[in-house]
Amino acid sequence: MSTFRKRPEELPEDIQELARHLYRWGFTIDYDDSPNLNKPWTLNPPPTPALPPVAPSVSTDSHTSPNTRSHRAAPALQKHTTAPVIRLVPERFDDDHLDTGLLSALRKIEQRASSDKDHKNTLIQYHQYEGSWATKIYNRKDDTTNKIKFINTGCAPTALAVVMQYIANNTPDNTALTQRTISPDTTATHLLDHGFGDHGTTKSMLLRSIQEDWPDFTGWEVTINEAEAILRRGELLIIGCKPCLGYSKNDKTNFRTPDRNYPNGHYMVLTGVDPPPPGAEQLFWVHDVGYPLTIGIYRMKRSIIEANGRLYYVYRKGSDHVVTAAETLGETQGQAEAKARAEAKTKQSASRKSPSSHR
Numbered sequence: 290m291s292t293f294r295k296r297p298e299e300l301p302e303d304i305q306e307l308a309r310h311l312y313r314w315g316f317t318i319d320y321d322d323s324p325n326l327n328k329p330w331t332l333n334p335p336p337t338p339a340l341p342p343v344a345p346s347v348s349t350d351s352h353t354s355p356n357t358r359s360h361r362a363a364p365a366l367q368k369h370t371t372a373p374v375i376r377l378v379p380e381r382f383d384d385d386h387l388d389t390g391l392l393s394a395l396r397k398i399e400q401r402a403s404s405d406k407d408h409k410n411t412l413i414q415y416h417q418y419e420g421s422w423a424t425k426i427y428n429r430k431d432d433t434t435n436k437i438k439f440i441n442t443g444c445a446p447t448a449l450a451v452v453m454q455y456i457a458n459n460t461p462d463n464t465a466l467t468q469r470t471i472s473p474d475t476t477a478t479h480l481l482d483h484g485f486g487d488h489g490t491t492k493s494m495l496l497r498s499i500q501e502d503w504p505d506f507t508g509w510e511v512t513i514n515e516a517e518a519i520l521r522r523g524e525l526l527i528i529g530c531k532p533c534l535g536y537s538k539n540d541k542t543n544f545r546t547p548d549r550n551y552p553n554g555h556y557m558v559l560t561g562v563d564p565p566p567p568g569a570e571q572l573f574w575v576h577d578v579g580y581p582l583t584i585g586i587y588r589m590k591r592s593i594i595e596a597n598g599r600l601y602y603v604y605r606k607g608s609d610h611v612v613t614a615a616e617t618l619g620e621t622q623g624q625a626e627a628k629a630r631a632e633a634k635t636k637q638s639a640s641r642k643s644p645s646s647h648r
Contacts, residue, residue, distance in 0.1 A: 292321045292331075304388045306609065307523035310395050310459065318391075330387050332394055334377030385564065388521050392561045395523055396574070411458050412525075412560070415451050415473055417443040417578050422473045427481070439477065444556040445495055445529070446477035447578040451558045452525045452603050453506060460605060479503070495527070499603055508603040509615035513591065516600045517562050519611045520573070526559040528575075528589075530598040533557070535575060535586030544572060547593070549586045555579060557586060559600070 295318045297308035308318060315335030322329065377398070382390040399412035417423065418440045427439040427446070439446075454471040479502040483494045499508035511519065516526055531554030534547040542548070561574035570590045577585030594600070604610040 292319050294318070295320050303518065303521060304391060307388065307391050307395065307521065310523045311391060313459075314395075314398055316394070328381035328383045330382040330384070330390075332380045332382070332391060334379065389561075389564050392521065392523060396560055411455075413451065413454050413458070414576055415447050415454075415578060416581075417447040417473065418580075420473065422447075422477065425474075425477075427477055439473070443473060443477060444579050445527075446480050447473040448527045448556040448558050449476040449480070449495065449499070449603070451576065451578065452527055453503070455525055456506070456603065456605050460608075495529075495601060505605055506603055507606050507616075508601055509613050511600045511602045511613045511615060513595050513600065515602070515611060515613050516559065516573075516594075517571075519602055520559060520562045522611065524602075524604070524610075527556060527601040527603065528559050528594065528598050529556045529601070530554065530594070532597060533586065533589075534593050534597070535577075535589040537585060538583050538587050540587075544570075544588065544590070547590075549584075551579075551586075559589075 295308075297305045297312055300308050300318065311318070311332070317333045319331040319333065320329055321331070377394075380390060380394065396412070400414065422443065423438070423440045425439045426436050427443045428435055428437040450471050450473045453476065457471060476498075479498045480494060482502070483497050496508055496510070499506055511526070519526060531552075533549075533551040533555045535549050536542075536544055536547055537549050540548050555577075557578055558576040559573050560576050563572045563574075565571045570592060572588045572590060573594060575586045575589055577587070579585060589598075602611070602613060
């Protein structure tokens, strides 16, 4: 029997985009057609050593301000140190776990490279509590009384920056978009131009900012099933939830009882999803922009997202993407509104030319 090197376009359609991401890093994918082989797929690592992982030294010291509207604590800034190079090894998968295995490998190498903010394809994991934006004021422009700092209410612009910078980093053609740095500072400025809710960024404020202020991007709210398909392609999603219940890396209950609860609401980034396990609940992977990995939300159950969450899909206009029901409806509504405006303009023009309109 033979082993075949597979190009991304030769793989199942729903993982082709994910495979393209991996191939940009130097991975390759082989298929072995030997009979009775349990794991016929092999993911081969890049020929050169993997980039070093980032090992943050995390402080769990925190404080909460009675003057803020947010639940969020303010961890001390992380100081990143570089751990020894970790060499990747080939991994084998069966058909049922190929997509999850590829996605897990992609996220691992992206996170190991996250300290190199100029590196192509990198997933930069911004946090609202570190960086130049952390101590800036983020509240209504007309509110001169409450000086609420970004560290306490800046989860939405931070999550948006993570997603948009990732798209820019993974844009294959050399355009102005690929050279752009999209930081929480940048997204916060745009979001503030669309108003500020009583407890931070609202849904309408988030989507209007994406659709009106960023000519390269657009965004829609999506369903949980659409979210699963998007994540399996290697793309990211923004989740807004209230309350937010999830599991940290320190969870001791094997995902039975959530050990993290943000009752006042929070925005985060979804980075992946497990396959639906038999007899258990599906878990979604989370990058918590408000806390370090060891104490922030790391996984969320599907039922909790369905009950308490809103999911937002941001993508580059003109790119290959998942066509969602909201996008289709939005385009239909947009076309209908454009048609109504054109008809009204035609009637107005005809009225001006009609003899009965002149005295």
